[in-house]
Amino acid sequence: MDKDTVYRKLAELGLERIEYSERAMYKLNLVDEATQATYPLILTTHTCDQGDTIVKFEEVDFGYGDAIPRSVRKAALDKLFELEQLFFSDTRRKGLEGVQSGTMAPNEQEMRKLGNEMKRMKTNTELMDEDIVPDPIQY
Template sequence: MKEFSKTLATMTRPFSFVHKTLSEFGFVRPKTHENQLYVTTFADSITQRVYTLAVPTRLLENGHTEVYLGHTRFDTEEEPPSRVVEAAICRMKELADYLNQPNKRPHTVETASNGYMATDSYDIRRLGNEMKKMKTNSELKQTGLIPDPIQ
């Protein structure tokens, strides 16, 4: 994945921001790598294989984390198919854009824009993920529960 080293740089951000952003992009920190690595998978329906993509990180003493986007690699012996590589490059570029955004502090009750479900793109993503996990009224009825509020 030499393209990553050409186009993506190392970024230093607060750990909480890095962890939250990488988690939202589907990355996890396996315990086997001493928490210095985030991994995600790409499934290829044609070859029926799953490819693991790893992003190295380093926790600094000041509580920030360096993310080595340019050193992102697939954990495989052979090169994944080009369609998988292209999907990974797109995801990494999008991740770099998110990591470059300023780290906004959450709104307090006093400063929140009341009357809106979402005040920024982070809230939209968060609400979307919450809605995916919610059961529909028919699913609730099948399990014997009563939907609330009844509409």
């Protein structure tokens, strides 16, 4: 996606560009309703040589050293899900044409193996309890 489109979409969602060169940093201030404290959520984009701009979801961070309240982490996660939908909804819609259903586990043994792996995975809530922001991008 070109950098002007990325900038416009992020601005529409309330993010303010705070730095720009090959990469741009965007800030969204999230407010803890209980304390009225403000926590800046920082999002980075990178413009490639070909001109496309990539949102670096893996580099999202709070520009704050102290513990982030759960309500603020949840608001950040909700915003990241919203961003993910905004940037990847067209790509997914196009990419699903011709996809075969049921190819993740071709047989019962593989299905049981995947089920056991998923049992050990932590939920988003468990990750947030450990002060980890879950990855919003799921394919």
